[in-house]
Amino acid sequence: MLNKEEKLKKIQDIKKEYGEDLLILAHHYQNNDIVSLADYTGDSLKLAKYAQENKKAKYVVFCGVHFMAETADILTEDWQKVLLPAGGAGCPMADMANLAEAETAWEVLKIEFDKDLLPVTYVNSRADIKAFCGSKGGSTVTSGNAPKVMEWALSQNKIVLFLPDRHLGENTAYELGIEPKNMAIYNRKTQKVEYECPKEDVRIVLWDGYCHVHHAITVKHIEQARNSLPEAKIIVHPECPFDVVRAADGYGSTEYLINTVKNAPAGSSWVVGTESNLVARVKAQNTDKQVYILDTHSVCTNMNKTNLDNLLETLEDIKNNNFSKQVKVSKDIAEDAVKSLDTMLELC
Numbered sequence: 001m002l003n004k005e006e007k008l009k010k011i012q013d014i015k016k017e018y019g020e021d022l023l024i025l026a027h028h029y030q031n032n033d034i035v036s037l038a039d040y041t042g043d044s045l046k047l048a049k050y051a052q053e054n055k056k057a058k059y060v061v062f063c064g065v066h067f068m069a070e071t072a073d074i075l076t077e078d079w080q081k082v083l084l085p086a087g088g089a090g091c092p093m094a095d096m097a098n099l100a101e102a103e104t105a106w107e108v109l110k111i112e113f114d115k116d117l118l119p120v121t122y123v124n125s126r127a128d129i130k131a132f133c134g135s136k137g138g139s140t141v142t143s144g145n146a147p148k149v150m151e152w153a154l155s156q157n158k159i160v161l162f163l164p165d166r167h168l169g170e171n172t173a174y175e176l177g178i179e180p181k182n183m184a185i186y187n188r189k190t191q192k193v194e195y196e197c198p199k200e201d202v203r204i205v206l207w208d209g210y211c212h213v214h215h216a217i218t219v220k221h222i223e224q225a226r227n228s229l230p231e232a233k234i235i236v237h238p239e240c241p242f243d244v245v246r247a248a249d250g251y252g253s254t255e256y257l258i259n260t261v262k263n264a265p266a267g268s269s270w271v272v273g274t275e276s277n278l279v280a281r282v283k284a285q286n287t288d289k290q291v292y293i294l295d296t297h298s299v300c301t302n303m304n305k306t307n308l309d310n311l312l313e314t315l316e317d318i319k320n321n322n323f324s325k326q327v328k329v330s331k332d333i334a335e336d337a338v339k340s341l342d343t344m345l346e347l348c
């Protein structure tokens with residue numbers, strides 16, 4: 001059994017040996033050990049761009065969840081291998097929309113509205129959902145560029161089908177001036193679309209998916225923070241419910257949350273509503289400020305599945321030409337999925 005220092009040393013030695021042939025990417029929700037070993041850390045948007053721009057690494061080790069590794073695979077060249085250290089690291093929200101459900105929804109909405117539709121999917125989605133969007137002229141979106149992509153989508157005089165995160169869709173559309181009454185919800189269980197305004201006033205249909213980590217944050221958490229820390233500013237991730245985002249002082253991607261605190265004046269106080277690894281690191285990196293987590297239960301167990309053991313195992317596998325941890329999107333899916341990713345990356 002190796003101790004922590006021995007594992008760290010072994011990983012660093014393999015990194016040195018492989019040099020530019022190896023790229024380690026880590027999402028901001030990864031733990032400190034993993035972040036300390038990464039070549040780059042970022043939000044989903046930044047990581048997708050790092051993967052797309054790197055034309056040197058034969059091996060891209062993605063410390064994050066499955067949809068992120070799939071995105072990296074779609075955006076890298078065929079000769080580059082993307083590996084995910086923790087095999088079971090999925091994203092429950094991404095799994096809330098599968099291709100059969102999306103195809104059913106498309107037919108339901110076509111009959112319901114008798115108007116052109118445009119699909120937009122959060123990158124937190126399966127590759128076949130990205131392909132579904134790409135094949136229909138739609139785009140992907142991340143929390144880091146949601147307003148820009150949504151503006152593009154809404155300007156096309158079509159009904160936007162936004163999937164799978166209801167909250168990101170609702171929060172972004174509202175920011176662009178769409179009233180909640182003009183947003184419909186697609187209920188994937190009943191396969192029915194629900195709305196209260198006249199049919200011709202519906203601008204966007206929101207899939208009813210959500211991230212359980214952010215969905216659990218409530219206005220009560222905001223009220224408690226306001227009472228106990230009246231001087232603090234509260235910032236949250238846009239995967240939080242609409243009323244939470246409205247009650248907060250600001251919202252944005254993980255990169256936004258980090259930079260907002262980093263750029264704030266010394267002595268200021270911040271309450272951050274997102275995953276706990278990120279908030280703990282922001283706190284440790286901003287000792288001249290007070291930093292608190294909005295909901296102490298905000299833990300993404302999937303992001304936490306990556307550890308020194310499975311990272312080391314992945315690198316040793318590479319040395320042994322064992323690619324069992326490779327994430328490979330099939331060619332037919334990747335061909336359409338890349339269209340929706342390219343649309344987003346060209347817009348932003």
Ligand code: 13P
Binds near residue numbers: 124
């Ligand atoms: P970001 O794109 O803001 O990093 O968010 C990804 C994610 O999974 C948040 O739950």
Ligand code: SF4
Binds near residue numbers: 090094124212302
């Ligand atoms: Fe998925 Fe939520 Fe975890 Fe992000 S925090 S990876 S959306 S489950």
